[in-house]
Amino acid sequence: MRRLCIIAIREYRQHLKTRGFWIGLLLIPFIMIASTVIPLLLDEDKSDAVLLADLSGRYAPALQHAVERDYQKLVLRQLSIYTQEYELHPEGAPIDWARHSMWFSDAEAEAFTAWGGLEAALALLKPLLPKDAAPFKPPKHPVHLVPFPPEIGPDQPPAALDDALPPYLKGEPDVATDDGPHRAIAAIVLPAELGPEHPGWEMWTNGAVSLGFIQLITETIRHEARDAVLQSDGLAPAGVAAAEAQDLAPHIHSPRLGGTVSTNTIRQLIPVGSAWLLWMTIMMVSNILLHGLIEERSNKLIESLLAAVTAQELMSGKLLGVACIGFTIAVTWTCFAIASISLAPPELALMLKPALEPYASALTLFGLVFYFVTGYLAIATLFLVIGSMSDSMHDAQAYMTPLIVILLAPLVLIRPAMADPHGLLPVIMSWIPIYTPFVMLGRLGTGVSTAEVVSSSLLLICFIGLELSIAGRIFRASLLRSGQPPKMAALLRLCFAKELK
Amino acid sequence: MTACPAPACRGKLVSIRLGRKALYALTLDRVTKRFGDFLAVDQLSFAVPEGSIFGFLGPNGAGKTTSLRMVLDLLRPDSGAITVGGLPPGREALTGIGYLPEERGLYKRMSALELVAYFGMLKGLGRSAARGQAAQLLDRVGLAGAAHRRIDMLSKGQAQKVQLATALLNRPKLLLLDEPFSGLDPVNQQVLEEIILERAQDGATVLFSTHVMQHAERMCQQLVLIARGRKLFDGTPEQARRTLPRHLLLTSREDPAALPGVAAAVASAEEDGWTRWEVTLEPGIEPQSVLEACFARGLVLHDFDQQESTLHEVFMHLVGSDTTARQQDAA
Numbered sequence: 001m002r003r004l005c006i007i008a009i010r011e012y013r014q015h016l017k018t019r020g021f022w023i024g025l026l027l028i029p030f031i032m033i034a035s036t037v038i039p040l041l042l043d044e045d046k047s048d049a050v051l052l053a054d055l056s057g058r059y060a061p062a063l064q065h066a067v068e069r070d071y072q073k074l075v076l077r078q079l080s081i082y083t084q085e086y087e088l089h090p091e092g093a094p095i096d097w098a099r100h101s102m103w104f105s106d107a108e109a110e111a112f113t114a115w116g117g118l119e120a121a122l123a124l125l126k127p128l129l130p131k132d133a134a135p136f137k138p139p140k141h142p143v144h145l146v147p148f149p150p151e152i153g154p155d156q157p158p159a160a161l162d163d164a165l166p167p168y169l170k171g172e173p174d175v176a177t178d179d180g181p182h183r184a185i186a187a188i189v190l191p192a193e194l195g196p197e198h199p200g201w202e203m204w205t206n207g208a209v210s211l212g213f214i215q216l217i218t219e220t221i222r223h224e225a226r227d228a229v230l231q232s233d234g235l236a237p238a239g240v241a242a243a244e245a246q247d248l249a250p251h252i253h254s255p256r257l258g259g260t261v262s263t264n265t266i267r268q269l270i271p272v273g274s275a276w277l278l279w280m281t282i283m284m285v286s287n288i289l290l291h292g293l294i295e296e297r298s299n300k301l302i303e304s305l306l307a308a309v310t311a312q313e314l315m316s317g318k319l320l321g322v323a324c325i326g327f328t329i330a331v332t333w334t335c336f337a338i339a340s341i342s343l344a345p346p347e348l349a350l351m352l353k354p355a356l357e358p359y360a361s362a363l364t365l366f367g368l369v370f371y372f373v374t375g376y377l378a379i380a381t382l383f384l385v386i387g388s389m390s391d392s393m394h395d396a397q398a399y400m401t402p403l404i405v406i407l408l409a410p411l412v413l414i415r416p417a418m419a420d421p422h423g424l425l426p427v428i429m430s431w432i433p434i435y436t437p438f439v440m441l442g443r444l445g446t447g448v449s450t451a452e453v454v455s456s457s458l459l460l461i462c463f464i465g466l467e468l469s470i471a472g473r474i475f476r477a478s479l480l481r482s483g484q485p486p487k488m489a490a491l492l493r494l495c496f497a498k499e500l501k
Numbered sequence: 502m503t504a505c506p507a508p509a510c511r512g513k514l515v516s517i518r519l520g521r522k523a524l525y526a527l528t529l530d531r532v533t534k535r536f537g538d539f540l541a542v543d544q545l546s547f548a549v550p551e552g553s554i555f556g557f558l559g560p561n562g563a564g565k566t567t568s569l570r571m572v573l574d575l576l577r578p579d580s581g582a583i584t585v586g587g588l589p590p591g592r593e594a595l596t597g598i599g600y601l602p603e604e605r606g607l608y609k610r611m612s613a614l615e616l617v618a619y620f621g622m623l624k625g626l627g628r629s630a631a632r633g634q635a636a637q638l639l640d641r642v643g644l645a646g647a648a649h650r651r652i653d654m655l656s657k658g659q660a661q662k663v664q665l666a667t668a669l670l671n672r673p674k675l676l677l678l679d680e681p682f683s684g685l686d687p688v689n690q691q692v693l694e695e696i697i698l699e700r701a702q703d704g705a706t707v708l709f710s711t712h713v714m715q716h717a718e719r720m721c722q723q724l725v726l727i728a729r730g731r732k733l734f735d736g737t738p739e740q741a742r743r744t745l746p747r748h749l750l751l752t753s754r755e756d757p758a759a760l761p762g763v764a765a766a767v768a769s770a771e772e773d774g775w776t777r778w779e780v781t782l783e784p785g786i787e788p789q790s791v792l793e794a795c796f797a798r799g800l801v802l803h804d805f806d807q808q809e810s811t812l813h814e815v816f817m818h819l820v821g822s823d824t825t826a827r828q829q830d831a832a
Binding site: 003006007010014017018296299300301302303304305306307308309310 | 570573575592595598600602604605606607608609610611619620622623624664667
């Protein structure tokens with residue numbers, strides 16, 4: 001055992017000294033952090049202006065109302081995060097804005113405004129807030145609809161506006177709004193008449209306008225036009241609008257899932273992500289193991305080692321040392337992932353909360369470690385055997401290609417499998433030992449039965465025991481062999497020979 | 502009680518273990534090893550006395566490395582028995598062995614000191630003891646100044662000395678050196694010879710294989726010569742030399758060919774009526790008996806020189822004879 005540990009420590013320390021290890025270790029976390037920090041740095045909570053000229057006089061109030069309603073949704077979203085941050089449970093509001101959802105409907109925004117909006121909400125929250133609570137910071141209006149400046153006549157032909165608007169769309173000069181001067185990002189001209197027989201409305205942008213905003217304007221104009229048609233046909237637009245505003249979204253009440261469709265989609269993120277993380281870690285360290293062994297064989301130092309330690313000690317020491325490297329990678333990446341989530345906007349953290357919930361139990365955490373260790377042993381041992389038979393990566397390639405194809409299966413199938421964690425595909429994969437760790441890792445938080453977890457894990461342990469025993473034979477017999485790697489028939493004879501010579 | 506395979510005691514039962522002390526550091530008894538159809542080692546038997554310097558000689562492909570690998574338990578014999586200090590090859594026996602393989606290699610990214618200390622720890626030394634011994638051994642092989650240099654920054658000869666240091670760690674009772682002199686310059690060959698002698702004086706048994714007979718001639722107290730897996734000779738260097746007919750150089754006025762025990766006499770030079778003869782004796786005939794015959798027959802001698810056969814000649818003779826015999830068998 002002592003020699004085994006000495007070998008493991010050397011493997012670990014030597015790899016820690018390589019530049020490639022540190023690049024591999026830090027590159028993925030860097031991408032994780034960058035993917036959350038960069039958007040934060042770019043998100044300045046800024047306001048922009050949109051120039052609006054409604055030559056018909058019919059649409060401007062509706063557009064102003066729609067933009068304000070959109071802003072109120074933003075206020076509701078921020079309030080939702082604020083109440084969850086301080087774990088407040090306000091009662092008396094007309095809508096459940098303290099719920100775990102970031103998305104609010106038009107009707108909810110209207111009801112919120114009618115109830116008294118932000119002012120009423122803050123009054124409701126005030127007695128519930130802890131003393132040291134930070135004051136609520138309302139979001140800025142993302143868009144201010146403002147009239148065209150006097151020097152630009154909106155009734156000019158489009159060609160003339162093509163020349164007149166660009167300076168404003170470049171922020172030269174800014175446009176005055178209720179909230180101070182802001183850069184104009186778009187200009188909208190609605191003609192005196194809209195309809196199939198008339199020209200459409202026109203919009204000039206500097207490219208910074210979101211698709212959501214364009215959709216908002218389009219929908220609002222369409223609704224106004226539709227209301228006009230309904231009224232002319234003697235129908236009450238308010239009644240149609242009320243019918244449309246009914247929330248008919250499904251709510252799933254499955255015993256093992258629960259929540260909404262979006263919640264269940266989010267729940268798949270962590271299992272699938274964990275399986276990916278496990279796969280990537282195992283493949284990375286298995287490659288380290290393979291390269292290390294090939295280096296030792298090609299450097300002719302195996303014989304010196306085997307004069308000091310047994311082949312079994314060498315094999316086990318290498319497996320242990322490289323496992324520690326893998327564990328370091330997995331723990332580092334997990335820490336960075338947690339840091340990344342904590343740095344992420346609160347709404348993202350709240351969104352991921354249902355996905356993380358199943359992983360909060362000690363049993364599941366044990367499962368994570370168990371499947372990491374068993375997954376590593378099941379796969380790294382195969383790489384170790386290949387390394388022991390190969391003098392070069394070229395030699396190893398003959399075995400690696402089919403192995404990689406086999407090992408890619410969980411990576412390709414995990415996403416569809418997790419769509420129904422109790423379907424036939426994931427259940428079958430759970431019983432194939434080299435796939436068990438990946439699939440069961442994904443299924444852990446989905447209510448999989450203890451009997452299935454235990455029995456598939458026992459099968460996995462038996463498989464690893466057999467695998468290590470056979471690998472030990474091949475390892476010992478192959479280390480000092482020279483020439484071409486053995487053919488498959490010779491390998492099979494070696495695996496099941498009565499006595500190893 | 503075990504059958505001793507040494508030629509001097511073959512067939513007798515002798516005690517090779519007295520309490521915990523073994524008389525032989527290493528014994529091989531009718532050891533055979535095949536790789537498929539290839540017979541690598543064929544019924545090989547010999548015994549290495551404790552504290553001796555033992556030469557393990559043979560041409561390429563003779564089975565020397567295979568035999569050493571069986572001693573180290575890296576390979577298992579198909580038949581026969583091996584003991585190392587009275588123990589069968591394995592974990593326990595391995596702790597007393599220092600091994601320098603023929604194919605050498607080191608971890609290129611480790612420093613010389615780190616690497617030797619690593620092997621020291623694998624051989625059971627504590628971390629600080631391993632580093633201490635590693636520093637001493639590197640100093641002994643002349644690498645004190647390069648102890649902290651990475652292996653890939655050392656010359657081939659320096660790397661070879663680092664590898665030698667790994668074999669010498671923890672003062673092994675049995676040193677197995679497979680072609681230890683190959684790749685070393687004459688100065689370092691001399692250093693290695695000194696180290697081997699030092700270790701033997703300290704009580705270690707040293708077995709080394711070599712193609713360079715001068716080393717064996719200078720150092721070995723006993724040797725085994727094998728070819729194609731079979732033993733051709735087992736004994737002292739002196740006994741090895743006697744396997745060849747003795748040669749004399751004598752100067753006389755008469756032809757010595759008629760003397761008893763003389764197989765052939767060839768005249769090589771003449772001067773002032775004296776002829777210089779190169780004389781080959783019949784097998785088993787000592788020069789002394791020829792000298793006595795000269796006096797008995799009144800053969801006047803100007804000078805009489807005994808010519809010692811070299812191990813190189815013995816090697817060429819025995820290996821060549823074996824090859825010829827096998828070729829004839831095959832024909």
